[in-house]
Amino acid sequence: MYTQKKAIDNTHVVRERDRQRNRELVAVFSLGVPIGLFLLLFTWQNLEVIRLGREATKLQKDLKTVTAEHKALQAELDRMTSFDAVEKKARDLGFQTTDAKNIIIIETSRLGSGQAANRQPPTANQPGAR
Numbered sequence: 001m002y003t004q005k006k007a008i009d010n011t012h013v014v015r016e017r018d019r020q021r022n023r024e025l026v027a028v029f030s031l032g033v034p035i036g037l038f039l040l041l042f043t044w045q046n047l048e049v050i051r052l053g054r055e056a057t058k059l060q061k062d063l064k065t066v067t068a069e070h071k072a073l074q075a076e077l078d079r080m081t082s083f084d085a086v087e088k089k090a091r092d093l094g095f096q097t098t099d100a101k102n103i104i105i106i107e108t109s110r111l112g113s114g115q116a117a118n119r120q121p122p123t124a125n126q127p128g129a130r
Contacts, residue, residue, distance in 0.1 A: 079085060
C-alpha cells in the first residue's frame with residue numbers, strides 16, 4: 001500500500017554558479033541603486049524646500065510684528081519727547097520758565113581737547129554769546 005522512497009544522497013553533487021542569475025542581479029543593482037539615490041535626493045530636496053518656505057513665512061510674520069512694534073515705539077518716543085510733553089513734565093517736577101537773558105548756549109567745537117581747554121566761554125558782550 002504505502003511505498004517507501006529511497007533517500008537520495010546529494011552530498012557529492014556540486015552546484016555550479018549560475019552566471020546568468022549573477023548578471024541579472026548586478027543589472028538590477030546597477031539600475032536600482034542610482035534610481036533609488038535619485039528618488040532619495042529628490043525627496044530630500046522637496047522636503048527642504050517646504051521647510052525653507054515655512055521658515056520664510058515665519059520670518060515675514062516676525063518682520064511685520066517687529067516693524068509694527070518699532071512704529072509704535074517710535075510714535076511713543078515722538079509723543080514723549082515733544083515740546084509740550086517735556087514742558088508739562090518739567091512743570092510737574094517744579095521747574096519754572098527761565099528768562100531768555102539767563103540762557104547760555106555752549107557750542108561744541110571740533111578742536112582738539114588741548115585747544116578746547118584753552119578757549120574761554122563766551123560772555124554776554126562777545127559776539128558768540130546769545
